[in-house]
Structure formats: structure tokens, C-alpha cells
Amino acid sequence: MTVHKDVTRPDAALVEALRGQSPATLHEAMGRKGAMGHPIKPLFPGMRLCGPAVTVSCGPTDNLMIHIAVALAKPGDVLVVDFKGMTDAGPWGDILTASAIARGLAGLVIDGCVRDAIAIRDMGFPVFCRGTNMKGTNKTDAKGDINTTIVCGGVMVSAGDIVVADDDGVVVVPQDLAADTLDxxxxxxxxxxxxxxxxxxxxxxxxxxxxxxxxxxxxxxx
Structure with a gap:
């Protein structure tokens, strides 16, 4: 288990400028790189997000590390979770959504499922995932990593990378390439x-x- 509490985040003005670009354009600007696979979609049409990544690797039956990551995240962060592509449960629901909103998070990207979809929609919190599953997970096993380099949706993501998503999907802009990608x-x-x-x-x-x-x-x- 590795937990890095400190994240080097990109300049806020750079994040805001990238927000003005579509994920498809950013993907093309990086030489057609950084796009997560087709299964990672918005929970509901019209959802959009942009922000620096806080990364989590955990699962496939326990979401304790997700709770820890939400507590460590800062306003504007996007939680990016490698849940091993597991779709037999929903490790994220309305309670975690309420916590994320209270802490000012910009959204969630998870290689897995969520539950309480209607509540999440009504709260206006952007979620990109594989789908929904009403089954819950345990919250007892602190196995996994926070703010290490992970693979989510087939793309490497490091803490502080900039995640941009809309109806077309999710793209990850490495922090050290962000300014050049924007140009x-x-x-x-x-x-x-x-x-x-x-x-x-x-x-x-x-x-x-x-x-x-x-x-x-x-x-x-x-």
C-alpha cells in the first residue's frame, strides 16, 4: 500500500484554458494519445469535467481507498480510480458523491461501475464509468495505492495529470505536456x-x- 498525500498540481490558469478545449481536440493535439477506452462513458449525457487527477488503485471488492482519497483530495481535483474494470459491484454511490461535492471535487472517472445513478445525476456531479451496478462493496481493506501512476481505461494516469471529459469520452493530458498540448x-x-x-x-x-x-x-x- 502506498499513499502519497502531496500532489504537484498544474497551474490553475492552465487547467482553465484546457477546459475550453474538447477532449477530441486534445487527443488529436497529442498525436492521438491519451484517450480512455470506449467503455468509460458519462453516466448521463451532457456531463463534463476538467481538473488535475488524484489517482486511486483498489478493488475489486473493497472501496476503502476511495474513501481515503476523497478525504485527501482538494477542490477542483478529479478522482481517477482503477477499479480493475470490475462491473460486479458499484464502489461509488450517493454518499461518496455528497462527500466529493462538499469537498469541491470536479468529478469522478472510474474503471468500474457506480450505483445510485439517479441521485448522482440530481446532485449534478460528473461521473464517467463503465456503467451501473446496485451491489455494494466492503470498506475494510486498505489495500491499494493513492496518487501513484495507475492505468484507467487503458491509459496511464499520474497524480496531477489533467483529465478532460465530455460526451465523447475521457482524455488524460500529462502534466509535463499540458502547455504544449494547449498550444x-x-x-x-x-x-x-x-x-x-x-x-x-x-x-x-x-x-x-x-x-x-x-x-x-x-x-x-x-
């Missing part, structure tokens, strides 16, 4: 805005993205 994401958004203007003017995506050579190679004419 590349902003440039990509500017280019895509130019594309939109050209499309509105009547240009096709075939012309815009220079796809004609691929059509020619396939013997396709328009």
Missing part, C-alpha cells in the same frame, strides 16, 4: 474554424483535405 490544440481549433468558413462557402471536404489523390487511386470520380 497545439488552439492551433488545431483555429485551422478547423477556417475549414468551417470554406465549407460554408461551398468547398467540399474532398477539396479541403486534399483527398482527391486517394479517390484517383481507387478509381473513383465525382
Amino acid at each position: 497545439k490544440a488552439a492551433a488545431r481549433e483555429a485551422a478547423e474554424e477556417s475549414y468551417r468558413h470554406k465549407l460554408n462557402a461551398g468547398e467540399t471536404t474532398i477539396e479541403l483535405l486534399n483527398l482527391k489523390p486517394y479517390l484517383d487511386a481507387a478509381g473513383i470520380t465525382l
